[in-house]
Amino acid sequence: MKKTLSRRGVLASTAMLALGLLTFGAHQASADALEDIAKAGSIKVGIFETSPPLRPWAPT
Amino acid sequence: MTVQGYDVEMAEIIAKHLGVKADLVGITGQNLIPSLSEGKVDLLLSIGFSDERALVVDFTDPYAPYYIAVMGPEEVAVANAADLAGKTIAVNRGTLEDTEVTKVAPAGADIQRYSDYNGVISAFLSGQAQLMVVGNDVGATILAKNPAIKPVEKFQLLTSPSNMAVKKGEAGLQKKLNELLASMRADGSLNDLAVKWLKAPLPKDF
Structure with missing residues (x-):
């Protein structure tokens, strides 16, 4: 019996591959940030420089 | 002069939670989002939530009343x-x-x-x-x-409560921060921070 790949089948496979890559990518990104912070030994925290010491006047 | 305040103390608490030191980076309204997307900072404090911003950064739960x-x-x-x-x-x-x-x-x-x-x-x-x-x-x-x-x-x-923002897709860091905020709400230390620096307790629904 000859097997053929349907158009729907190809699309479904492509979608699953893309989803897998996206999931993997997101996982990698989340691991990277925490790993980078741990490696650096510090976390760079953005604070408004135009604010007085208390805290920024308002969320922008 | 030692800089101190709500955000400074929050940054120190976050760093301690992650087992690292806090490196404070001064930002302005103009370089707010770029500072995050370009990797100049890992985290932004005091950023208000908007649907438009949520397309380019990931927000944590609110951490301060405003x-x-x-x-x-x-x-x-x-x-x-x-x-x-x-x-x-x-x-x-x-x-x-x-x-x-x-x-x-x-x-x-x-x-x-x-x-x-x-x-x-x-x-x-x-x-x-x-x-x-x-x-x-x-x-x-x-x-x-x-x-x-x-x-x-x-x-x-x-x-308009203040949120933190991380780079889009940094789910691990976002989760860690939300866990920290949840524990601070539960043990009362977030309320203590509000009373200390804002002279008022957190709103009941915060």
């Missing part, structure tokens, strides 16, 4: 926007406070606009303006520096 209020001496009777008629009101020109009070002020309200918060505070403390429109953090600063003045909150104009 609202804008009309404040003034106890003896000045003001309960709502209509009562602003005939009153002099100091505000920082072009800020969210300016926009909000201008929206609701009735004819006859004298809105005096200053170029910075020092001008607003000076006008209020000297009696040049009867009322001022400021954020809860500015009100707390005035209370801390001038305990005898005790401006009273007349009514709120806008509530």
Whole structure:
């Protein structure tokens, strides 16, 4: 019996591959940030420089 | 001079939670999102949530209350926007406070606009303006520096809690921060931070 790949089948496979890559990518990104912070030994925290010491006047 | 305050202390708490040191990076409104997307910072503090921003950054849960209020001496009777008629009101020109009070002020309200918060505070403390429109953090600063003045909150104009933001897709860091905030809400330390720096407890629904 000859097997053929349907158009729907190809699309479904492509979608699953893309989803897998996206999931993997997101996982990698989340691991990277925490790993980078741990490696650096510090976390760079953005604070408004135009604010007085208390805290920024308002969320922008 | 050692810089200190709500955000500085929060940054130190976050760093401790992650087992690292806090490296504070000064930012401005202009380089807010780019500083995150370009990797100049790992985390932004005091950023208000918006659907538009949520497309490019990931937000944590709120970590600080923020609202804008009309404040003034106890003896000045003001309960709502209509009562602003005939009153002099100091505000920082072009800020969210300016926009909000201008929206609701009735004819006859004298809105005096200053170029910075020092001008607003000076006008209020000297009696040049009867009322001022400021954020809860500015009100707390005035209370801390001038305990005898005790401006009273007349009514709120806008509530917009402060969030943190991480780079889009940094789900691991976002989760760690939300876990920290949940534990701080549970053990009361987030409330302690609000009382210490903002001179008021967290709202009940925070």
